[in-house]
């Protein structure tokens with residue numbers, strides 16, 4: 001145990017992100033004092049100006065990898081961390097910023113900066129798991145506070161956290177919401193998306209956007225075919241997967257390409273899963 005006394009030493013670090021997942025941790029208002037008593041919060045940019053570079057018993061990583069120094073930093077942090085947990089859609093599945101993978105980063109840069117060659121960016125934005133070994137993933141955009149609570153509680157109790165892998169459809173049916181996909185009202189990614197949000201979009205008559213990313217062995221091609229059966233073109237059907245979790249396979253593979261090569265695997269960018 002690296003922390004003071006018996007308290008596990010915890011860090012929160014950010015990569016390319018909006019800080020919303022850190023704010024979700026701070027949103028655990030009723031539990032924050034108890035968390036601060038039971039864990040040593042050694043590094044947490046949104047909560048304290050104290051900095052700590054390790055070792056960590058638990059490190060929460062927010063954000064996706066989009067710059068070379070982030071790859072280096074990740075490997076250094078991984079080497080100093082016992083349990084590395086990625087939080088939110090950016091860290092687990094690339095986030096919205098990974099949509100730039102479908103274009104040329106130099107072209108994007110040129111539209112904003114006079115000299116894009118000075119931009120220290122990687123060609124592709126990738127989830128953390130494409131670079132280092134990840135011990136747990138907490139999903140959502142922002143990360144689910146229920147999953148945070150469950151994970152921290154399990155950590156203290158020394159048990160395995162319960163992080164469901166069922167489809168959003170199961171939560172949706174348990175809550176008795178009418179199916180927007182069956183009624184033909186709109187498309188919905190619920191059948192292929194991991195549960196955890198309580199089917200909040202179907203609760204308001206909207207289709208699931210896939211914020212929690214793909215569940216285990218999702219049948220994406222069957223859902224694309226269903227979208228086409230209800231009137232979408234193949235292009236429109238595939239674009240339904242170009243959201244918060246577009247960088248996670250097999251969502252990534254379903255997204256159509258416009259006059260460009262499909263984003264390649266991460267091997268050329270130090271994308272090995274080193275420990």
Ligand code: SF4
Pocket residue numbers: 017018019020021022062063087088089090091095096140141142143
């Ligand atoms: S997952 Fe969503 S809330 Fe969290 S850092 Fe990324 S964009 Fe922000």
Ligand code: SF4
Pocket residue numbers: 168169170172173177178179180181182188189190191199202207208
């Ligand atoms: S509305 Fe979406 S999540 Fe709910 S049952 Fe239908 S397909 Fe599944």
